[in-house]
Structures are given as C-alpha cells and as structure tokens.
Amino acid sequence: MRAPIGDFDNAVPAPDCLDRLTEPVAAAVRAWQGSVPADQLLYVDTDPEIADTAVFVEHHGRDLLDRSANCVIVAGKRGEETTLAACVVRSATRVDVNGAVRRHLGARKARFADMAVATGESGMEYGGITPIGLPADWPLLVDAAVVDTDWVLVGSGRRRGKLILPGKAFAELPGAVVLEGLGVDVAAG
Template sequence: MSTPMDAFDKVRPATECLDLLTAPVAEAVRGWRGTVPAEQLLYVDTDPEKADTAVFVETYGPWLLEQSANCVVISAKRGGEATLAAALVLGRARADVNGVVRRHLGARKASFAAMDTALGATGMEYGGVTPIGLPAGWPVLVDAAVADSPHVLIGSGSRRGKLIVPGRALAELPGATVLDGLGI
C-alpha cells in the first residue's frame, strides 16, 4: 500500500516551511509538544485550485481518500450559548454531528459552523482548515480511525499545501478526544 508521501515529489518537514503556513498553524508547529517530534509533521505543496477532497484525490491519487482526513468546525448550542469545536474524520467519511458530536459536547443542537464564523475563529482558509493551530480551549474530536492511521493527509491552514501527520500526533493535540464512530 502506498503512503501519502508517495503521491508527491517534494515532501519536507513542516518546521522548514513555516512561511508557507497560516499564522496559527505555523505557531502551533513552532511550539509543538508531543511524543511525535515536530520534524515528523510533513508539508507538501499542492495546487490550491484542487484543495477540495474529491478533486484532490482525482488529481493526486484515488488511494489518498483512505489516507486523508477532513477537519470541520462545529457549532454546538446549549442554553443559548454556542461553543465551537473541531471534528476530524477520514476523507471517505462524514462527521456524525447530530449523534456522536452532539452527545459528546452535551449540546442540545450541533451543526456545521457558518463558513464566516469558522474561518474568522480559526484564521484559516476555506478548504484548508486543520486541527493543528486551532484556538486554545477548543474541543478537537478525532475519529479513532484517524488516530490509528500511520499517516494522515490533512489541511495546512490554507488551500495551498497539505500536512502529512502521524495519526497518533493528532490524538495528542491540545483538547483532543479520540472517539469511536465519529466518522460515519
């Protein structure tokens, strides 16, 4: 089986590409703390016009769908208060927002956050939202299938470029909780 690294000509440590990352992602890589060394967070340059999952895997390799993960921003409401959280699921799956996410966050209602809200709160671009560099205190829900993956291709904060990260590094992010059945 191929790895995400096999799809790209040039794979570099993200620590060497901080200028290509959005500010919150670069800051998170700079201050990386975890059992996975920061040098194992990899960066690949990609075409920003092909950042959406379906077009991306069509361009770079259909097998990448199984090794990619999407990060979505969720707005969870309870008692008139809204909380933002992130959910990370494999590219072939959808986040179970109305089931697993809502119950885990103890919310009455959970839905995808409005694009303006998500992008404004994260400082990232549409099509590039990543769990690395999210605001402090956010719950980061990681599907167990993502956490168990040797390497996962995720956004880099912008439409140009992707990160390749060991799944266990994502499970160790600040605020992360690994959940079975998050991706359906």
C-alpha cells in the same frame, strides 16, 4: 524528500517552511510537543484549485481517500451558549454531527459552523482548516480511525498545501478527545 503517502516528490518538514503556513498553524508547529517529532509533520505544496477532497484524490491518487482526513468546525448550542469544536474524520466518512458530536458537547443542537465563523475564529482558510493551531479552548474531536492510520494527509491552514503526519499525533494535539464512531460511512447516511 519524497512523502510517505501520495505522489508528492517534495515533502518538507513543516518547521522548515513556516512561512507557507497561516500564523496559528506556524505557531503550533513552533511550539510542537509530544511523542512525534516536529520534523515528522511534513508540508507538501498543492494547487489550491484542487483542494477539495474529491478533486484532490482524483488528481493525487484514489488511495489517499483512506489516508486523508477532513477537519470541520461545528457549532453546538444549548440555550444561549454556543460552543465551537473541531472534528477530524477520515475523508471517506462524514462527521456524525447530530449524534456523536451533539452528545459529546452536551448540546441540544449541533450543526456545521458558518464559513465566516469557521475561518474568522480559526484564522485559517476555508478548504484548508487543520486541527493544528486551532484555538486552545475548542474541543478537538478526533475519530479513532484517523489515529489508527499510519500517515494522514490533512489541511495546512490554507487551501494551498497539505500536511502529512502520523495518525497517532492527532491524539496528542491540545484538547484532543479520540472517539469511536465520530466518522460515519458516507454510504450509511
């Protein structure tokens, strides 16, 4: 099947290729609920050497920049307590860590989580972290622009492969909170 976005000729419903996903992502796909059917979560195989957004869109089409999202893990700290949260923003933007994220988490300080923490706690590979299958107790902050995009390309849990799903599905993920202004224009920062 051809993917609804990008130049991918071989999109496969994620429930049909669970072995290509990390265990947390595969478990989330198996347990999928919501208004978007699980077979609308599509997996496309990609080269792990070009997983980073800038290189990826150069290879697969610049139009994907506005139709792809990054999922980053942040650590909010207040006193001795640290809260890990995931943030999903369009790839053409950056996460407003010190504004929207810090305020939403009620943290005094917020920063991107260390790579070892992000990968170890999520069970996913660096450069492939996805909001699908994250720990249930993590806040999941999703920029409204992602939800308003018809189809969104996001990591699959591994550097190899991506998932494509309707933007509205992000609002239905466990723990999801949709926020305006979570993603800030890169040129503004």
